Amino acid sequence: AQKITQTQPGMFVQEKEAVTLDCTYDTSDPSYGLFWYKQPSSGEMIFLIYQGSYDQQNATEGRYSLNFQKARKSANLVISASQLGDSAMYFCAMREGAETSYDKVIFGPGTSLSVIP
Amino acid sequence: AAGVIQSPRHLIKEKRETATLKCYPIPRHDTVYWYQQGPGQDPQFLISFYEKMQSDKGSIPDRFSAQQFSDYHSELNMSSLELGDSALYFCASGTGTSGTDTQYFGPGTRLTVL
Numbered sequence: 001a002q003k004i005t006q007t008q009p010g011m012f013v014q015e016k017e018a019v020t021l022d023c024t025y026d027t028s029d030p031s032y033g034l035f036w037y038k039q040p041s042s043g044e045m046i047f048l049i050y051q052g053s054y055d056q057q058n059a060t061e062g063r064y065s066l067n068f069q070k071a072r073k074s075a076n077l078v079i080s081a082s083q084l085g086d087s088a089m090y091f092c093a094m095r096e097g098a099e100t101s102y103d104k105v106i107f108g109p110g111t112s113l114s115v116i117p
Numbered sequence: 118a119a120g121v122i123q124s125p126r127h128l129i130k131e132k133r134e135t136a137t138l139k140c141y142p143i144p145r146h147d148t149v150y151w152y153q154q155g156p157g158q159d160p161q162f163l164i165s166f167y168e169k170m171q172s173d174k175g176s177i178p179d180r181f182s183a184q185q186f187s188d189y190h191s192e193l194n195m196s197s198l199e200l201g202d203s204a205l206y207f208c209a210s211g212t213g214t215s216g217t218d219t220q221y222f223g224p225g226t227r228l229t230v231l
Contacts, residue, residue: 035219043205045160045222091159095218104150104162104175105209105220 003027004092004108012114013082020067021077021111023092033095034075035105036066040088048090051075079113087115119143121210121223129229130198138193138226142210148172149191150220151183152207160207166191198230 005024013019025034036048051059051066059066067076079086092108122141130136142149148167152160162175166185177183180198185191195202205227209220 033218037222043227044224045207045209047219047221050219095220104165104173105152105160106162107159109159 002108003106004094006092006108006111008111009109010112010114012116013079013086015084015115015117016081018078018080019082019113021079021090021092021113023075023077023108025073025075025092025094027073027094027096029096031096034066034068035093035095036064036075036077037091037093037107038086038088039091039110045091049077082115084115084117087113089113121208121221123206123208123223123226125226126224127227127229129231131231132198132200134198134230136195136198136228138195138206138208138228140191140193140208140210140223142189142191142208143221146210146212146221147189148211148218149185149189150209150211151177151191151193152209152222154205154207154225155201156204163193195228200230203228203230 003026032053034051038046049061049064051068058068063080065078089110089112091110093105095105124139150165151163154160163177164183165173169185180196183193205225207222207225209222211218211220
């Protein structure tokens with residue numbers, strides 16, 4: 001079964017507007033970490049933001065914020081004031097805690113974001 | 118800030134040849150992870166090392182092997198290359214093996230098998 005679901009294969013957003021990229025996850029482990037990575041067309045994988053399963057507050061990093069709804073198992077990425085350089089593939093990922101193999105990060109299928117001038 | 122270094126950045130090999138990919142983690146990171154990303158796909162975990170010992174293994178073919186050295190750098194050795202091995206290979210490093218540790222990725226090595 002898919003552990004990470006990203007239901008939006010592709011999205012468009014107008015420059016300077018905000019956009020939300022959806023992510024839902026599936027785990028029975030009480031301890032886990034959720035990550036968002038950005039992959040531009042050049043290929044590198046850039047870490048954006050992290051949310052721990054026990055964190056009480058939503059994570060924020062500059063223009064990125066993570067809307068964490070634990071009961072719904074959702075971890076949506078919000079990008080405020082979109083810029084042309086935000087055009088990229090965005091991956092939601094999870095790393096589970098002690099009850100399972102806890103080393104690997106499991107990636108979702110990704111959402112391709114295009115920012116329109 | 119120092120990042121993960123991977124070499125080479127691009128590699129072209131023929132079928133049945135051997136390739137070695139190198140990864141230098143961020144200083145003071147003791148854990149290294151290898152991922153394979155095929156065209157249009159999400160990265161898939163191959164193998165990881167913590168303090169020079171293999172800590173986890175994913176969908177890594179038997180033709181591939183890896184190790185972490187005393188200076189914490191890691192090498193992924195790939196033999197009898199096949200066309201399907203063409204992919205972007207990422208190395209990531211981190212400071213531990215709990216679920217809350219962030220993995221920082223290198224720029225990747227793009228391997229093309231002809």
